[in-house]
Amino acid sequence: MKILVAIKQVIDHHVAIQVKLDNTGVETNNVKMSINPFDEIALEAAIRLQESGIASEVIVVSIGEKPIQTTLRSALAMGADRALLIQTDVETQPLAVAKLLQAVVAQENPQLVLLGKQAIDDDSHQTGQMLAALLNWGQGTNASQIILKDDEVQVTREIDTGLEIISLSLPAVITTDLRLNNPRYIKLPNIMKAKKKPLTILAAEELDVDITPRLQTCKVELPLRRKTGIKVENINELITKLQTEAKVI
Amino acid sequence: MSVLVIAEHNHQTVNSATLSAITAAKQLGIVNVLVIGYHCEEVALSLAKVEGVEQVLVIDNHIYQHFLAETLADTIVPLTSHYTHILAAASSFGKNIMPRIAALLDVVQVSDVIAIESTDTFKRPIYAGNAIATLCTTDKIKVLTIRETAFEPAMMAKGNLAPIHTIQTTLTEKTNQLSRFIEQQLCDSERPELNNASVVVAGGRGMQTKENFQLLYALADQLGGAVGATRAAVDAGFAPNDQQIGQTGKIIAPRLYIGVGISGAIQHLAGIMDSKVIVAINKDENAPILEVADYSLVADWQEVLPDLLNRLKMGN
Ligand SMILES: Cc1cc2nc3c(=O)[nH]c(=O)nc-3n(C[C@H](O)[C@H](O)[C@H](O)COP(=O)(O)OP(=O)(O)OC[C@H]3O[C@@H](n4cnc5c(N)ncnc54)[C@H](O)[C@@H]3O)c2cc1C
Numbered sequence: 001m002k003i004l005v006a007i008k009q010v011i012d013h014h015v016a017i018q019v020k021l022d023n024t025g026v027e028t029n030n031v032k033m034s035i036n037p038f039d040e041i042a043l044e045a046a047i048r049l050q051e052s053g054i055a056s057e058v059i060v061v062s063i064g065e066k067p068i069q070t071t072l073r074s075a076l077a078m079g080a081d082r083a084l085l086i087q088t089d090v091e092t093q094p095l096a097v098a099k100l101l102q103a104v105v106a107q108e109n110p111q112l113v114l115l116g117k118q119a120i121d122d123d124s125h126q127t128g129q130m131l132a133a134l135l136n137w138g139q140g141t142n143a144s145q146i147i148l149k150d151d152e153v154q155v156t157r158e159i160d161t162g163l164e165i166i167s168l169s170l171p172a173v174i175t176t177d178l179r180l181n182n183p184r185y186i187k188l189p190n191i192m193k194a195k196k197k198p199l200t201i202l203a204a205e206e207l208d209v210d211i212t213p214r215l216q217t218c219k220v221e222l223p224l225r226r227k228t229g230i231k232v233e234n235i236n237e238l239i240t241k242l243q244t245e246a247k248v249i
Numbered sequence: 250m251s252v253l254v255i256a257e258h259n260h261q262t263v264n265s266a267t268l269s270a271i272t273a274a275k276q277l278g279i280v281n282v283l284v285i286g287y288h289c290e291e292v293a294l295s296l297a298k299v300e301g302v303e304q305v306l307v308i309d310n311h312i313y314q315h316f317l318a319e320t321l322a323d324t325i326v327p328l329t330s331h332y333t334h335i336l337a338a339a340s341s342f343g344k345n346i347m348p349r350i351a352a353l354l355d356v357v358q359v360s361d362v363i364a365i366e367s368t369d370t371f372k373r374p375i376y377a378g379n380a381i382a383t384l385c386t387t388d389k390i391k392v393l394t395i396r397e398t399a400f401e402p403a404m405m406a407k408g409n410l411a412p413i414h415t416i417q418t419t420l421t422e423k424t425n426q427l428s429r430f431i432e433q434q435l436c437d438s439e440r441p442e443l444n445n446a447s448v449v450v451a452g453g454r455g456m457q458t459k460e461n462f463q464l465l466y467a468l469a470d471q472l473g474g475a476v477g478a479t480r481a482a483v484d485a486g487f488a489p490n491d492q493q494i495g496q497t498g499k500i501i502a503p504r505l506y507i508g509v510g511i512s513g514a515i516q517h518l519a520g521i522m523d524s525k526v527i528v529a530i531n532k533d534e535n536a537p538i539l540e541v542a543d544y545s546l547v548a549d550w551q552e553v554l555p556d557l558l559n560r561l562k563m564g565n
Contacts, residue, residue, distance in 0.1 A: 013516070017376045026380055038497075094348070095357050118497065122375050122382075124360045129318065129348035138427030139318055141345050144490065154431065158490045159341040160444070160499070165431040166317065172427070178480060178497065179490060214357045218370065219383040226522065229543035235556045238528065241544055246526045248448075248505040249472065249561070 001148075001170075003046040003055045004110035005080065006101055006131075007039040007062050008092075009071040010121040023219050026121075035071050038116020040078075042176040044183040045146060046114050047079035054148050055112075057081050061104055063092050069199065076194035077186045083197070088204035088211065096211035098130035103207040105135060110171065112153065117142050117175040128175035138168035144179040250278025250368055255325065255337040255346070258284065258292040260314075265445045266338030268299065268402035270395040274336050275301040275403070276365045281332075282306070285324060287314045293413050300406035305413045312422055315430035316342060322349040324420055329354060329390060333368070339394035340444070347394050356388040363399035377496040377519035397444060398502035398523050436489050440466075441475045443492060448474025449503045449524075451494055453517075454481040455510020455531065455550065462487050464554055465509065471561045477501065479517050494520040509550050513538025530554070 011017055011026070012034040018027040035043075049055040060075040061084040062068050072083040086100050105113060118125040132139035140146075140155030144163070147154040157164045158177045168174075204211060232238045242249045252274040257264040267282075274280045281304045284293045293307045306328070312320060325346075329335055335350065337343035339361045351358040363381070364372035370385040371393065443449065450469040452462055462476070469476045478488035480495060494501055496516040502523035509530045511517060518541060521527060529542035532549045539545040546553060 011376075016515070017379050019380050026376060093357065095352060095355075098352060120377065120496065123377065123496065124358075125344045126348035126351070126358055126360060129345065130352035132318075133322065133349040133352035136427075139345075139349065140428075141318075142341065157341075159433075160491055161433075162436040162489065162491050163434040165433070167429045167431055169427055177490075179484065214388055215359070215384050215386050217382055217384055220375070220380050221383075223374065223378055223381050223522070226527070226541045226543075228540050229527075229545065231539075232544050232546050234546070234548075235553050235560060238544060238546055238557070239560055242505070242526070242528070246505075246543065248526050 001055050001112065002057045002059065002108065002110040003049060004105065004108055004113045005039070005043045005046045005058060005060045006113065006115045006127070007043065007060055007071065007075055008036045008119045009033050009062065009064065009068040010036045010119055013037055013120055019220055019222050023221055025217065025220050033071065035074060036116050036119045038118060038120070038176055040183045041178065041180050042114035042116050043075055043078055043080060044181045045176060048181065049148065050079070059084060059108060059110070061086065061101065063088065063097055063100055063204070065089050072199055073194055074186060076197040076199070077190045078184065081197065083199040085199065085201045086204050086207065087201055090204070090211055091213050093213050093215055094124050094126035095130055095214065096209070097127050098134055099209045100204060100207055100211060101131050102134045103209055112171060113173045115173070115175050117177050128173050132173035135173070138172045140166060140168050140172060140174045142177040143174050144177050146174060146180070250333045251331060252277050252280050252334040252336060253329065253332040254280060254282045255335065255343070256282050256284045256292065256296060257338055257340060257342045258286060258289060260286045260289045261291055263292055263295055264338065264340065265402050266340050266397040269397040269400040270336050270338045271299055271301060271403040272400040273362065273365060273395045274334070277334050277368055279303050283325065283328065284308070285313050285321060287311050297411040297413050298405045298409055299403050300409060301403055302409070302411045304411050307413060307415050308418050309415065310418045312418065312420060317425060317428050317430060318346045318349050319427045320420065320425045321346045322353055323424065324418060325350055326353045328416070332390060334391045334393065336393050336395055339396050343394045347392055351392040354390055354392070356390050356392055357386050358392040358394070359384055359386065360394050361396045362393050363396050377515050378522060379515065396500060398500050436491050440469060441473065443475045443477055443494070443501060444499050446475035446501070447504045448472040449477050449501055450474055450507045450509070451477035451479070451511060452482055452487065452509050453479040453511030454485060456482060456487055459487045464558065468507070468554070468558050468561070471558060472505070474503070479511050496520065508538055509554065511538055512536050513541065
């Protein structure tokens with residue numbers, strides 16, 4: 001069984017982002033970029049399925065500009081077999097990404113597509129569900145457990161009220177949540193090996209999909225900041241402040 | 250403009266997040282609410298009484314006992330043609346079904362809307378709330394998910410009773426060959442729900458054990474509140490996943506938030522920034538949470554929390 005893992009390169013989650021002074025967006029020049037942490041979890045899940053003999057091949061795909069090859073190389077070093085870069089300098093939005101992935105699925109015929117439940121830059125939380133809709137496949141979002149059984153996959157989903165377990169017919173799309181696994185660290189020899197693994201670059205135009213952005217960003221601004229409050233010395237003072245000043249208890 | 254709000258419920262009661270979505274919908278146009286469920290008359294009736302609701306549509310069938318995205322999307326999409334906007338709350342329910350609906354309609358979705366600027370322009374947080382984007386789209390139908398904490402819940406209106414229309418489903422048990430419900434493990438609790446509790450006591454890795462979390466439950470009960478946690482605390486097994494607050498967990502805006510043994514990573518702060526009053530108890534005077542707290546107490550919780558609980562119990 002082939003697994004396709006879609007990954008996005010985002011500003012590293014340790015970086016404190018800067019809003020551009022002209023309010024057109026967030027500064028991405030000279031900022032550390034990494035694989036979206038949720039996609040890293042998706043990749044780890046795929047690699048483990050391969051290690052346990054269930055998956056035969058793990059393909060990673062990413063969409064964007066050429067520099068994201070570095071992130072794809074890291075994905076290969078983690079254990080993916082080959083990588084595909086769909087190259088475009090058009091701003092990638094979830095619906096367009098889902099359409100490009102649909103075209104990749106048509107070429108590669110995976111039985112399972114894994115993606116992170118959200119990307120930590122735009123926090124949209126859409127791409128997996130959109131892809132499942134376009135393919136007319138079942139979707140298992142926010143997965144904290146994935147169990148493959150013959151032609152079905154059982155997914156435990158993290159929902160607002162607890163957990164939900166569903167079963168999907170294969171092929172299917174699964175999006176991953178934090179508690180699915182802890183991604184491995186990349187070992188040095190694997191970085192060397194990854195250089196020899198195939199990384200194909202395909203121009204987005206070749207997939208014949210309309211990816212014109214349909215959402216326009218008018219403005220990006222800073223949120224209102226909370227003022228730093230005061231330090232209280234002890235519980236006495238805390239209770240007094242909450243009662244008489246804040247009036248919340 | 251006509252707006253369809255997809256109601257979220259458990260077949261008996263409406264989720265408060267839907268009432269916030271109705272408030273957002275009222276800013277856009279005429280509001281219809283769609284209730285899909287099984288034996289869900291009560292839900293339809295209570296929504297018919299909500300201020301600003303013009304009509305309630307109900308689809309009641311046993312195939313809707315569980316809310317599978319595939320079944321719901323196939324049911325909702327054919328009903329959308331009269332509407333300019335389709336809304337749901339940005340809860341795990343809305344996040345699951347709305348992008349599927351948007352893609353089937355070939356329109357974009359705007360997630361987690363916190364403000365409506367006009368019928369085609371919306372504000373939403375990006376980068377864990379460290380920036381606010383204003384976005385617009387010319388797509389024929391606007392699909393939006395609404396952040397509950399950004400809109401007051403719509404109220405029951407005295408005397409309002411919107412017409413309730415029942416629609417027959419064209420789907421059968423066999424329509425959805427893609428997914429099947431197996432079971433739900435719900436964390437039933439007597440406490441208020443985290444997403445709309447007026448007081449939240451949250452614990453982090455600094456609580457050290459699951460047993461220590463009991464103290465937070467006792468404090469929450471004393472204040473009539475709910476208990477939340479950081480990702481680190483959930484990962485460590487101190488609290489269940491549905492208590493995680495933050496960028497990738499729940500977004501809350503209580504009157505009072507008390508964070509204990511929580512460092513204040515941006516991913517956690519993303520979920521609490523709209524709280525009215527933030528109290529932080531942390532032994533490290535450099536913990537980032539102290540920068541956003543209204544009241545901070547630099548102390549070991551083991552030395553102060555039992556005292557706080559006792560004082561509240563005694564009516565201070
Ligand atoms: C993709 C991604 C998504 C994430 N999403 C979320 C999210 O949604 N929500 C979330 O919360 N996190 C999230 N995180 C994790 C986040 O980055 C932090 O790691 C996490 O919030 C830290 O939790 P913590 O404050 O409990 O632990 P720590 O950072 O370890 O802090 C523990 C604190 O406890 C204090 N402490 C220790 N002992 C005591 C004591 N006896 N008395 C008083 N204070 C004490 C310490 O001084 C310290 O400040 C995410 C991370 C990533 C990468």
